[in-house]
Amino acid sequence: GAGVSQSPRYKVAKRGQDVALRCDPISGHVSLFWYQQALGQGPEFLTYFQNEAQLDKSGLPSDRFFAERPEGSVSTLKIQRTQQEDSAVYLCASSLVPGPLEAFFGQGTRLTVV
């Protein structure tokens, strides 16, 4: 596609539910990033993939957060047993080159946990 596509755009989950957020990067982009943006804050790094390899997951806040990119293209961020503090916009970005220096961001998925 022309840009990074994320779905769904909005997700409401009841506390304790599991959610899955999808990211379709720009075709051919080797790098893929997930960020979490809480209300009124800047984005915070969650994890980084280079092709299918998850090279950095230092930003994942707990073991309830899990990300995968099995074929080196589409990625899914899964949050288990959602909690209210997980409410945020989740941004995906991709880059043609390794690393974040040329990253293009998607519109994000707004997750609200009630």
Added chain:
Amino acid sequence: AQSVTQPDIHITVSEGASLELRCNYSYGATPYLFWYVQSPGQGLQLLLKYFSGDTLVQGIKGFEAEFKRSQSSFNLRKPSVHWSDAAEYFCALRVTGGGNKLTFGTGTQLKVEL
């Protein structure tokens, strides 16, 4: 650890007036620096970036930024603001010598009065 500070949470300017958004960083060396813009419901769009060399960098939409090592600053400027510039602006850095993530400031919300 590195950090980015954007001292102004909100700024209001009149259309046609000049603009300067402040960004200060904390890092032991000269980082790679970025400015992004985020319009409501949109992803982050890269305005400009500084890696090395000329300390005054030009970006898209008529924006420029100046890196000042002595002040650990990377302020964003525009000589004449348009109503369509109303958005949230984020300063970000990546450490030199590698690193998989961008570290963002908390953002400055720009309002443009007609």
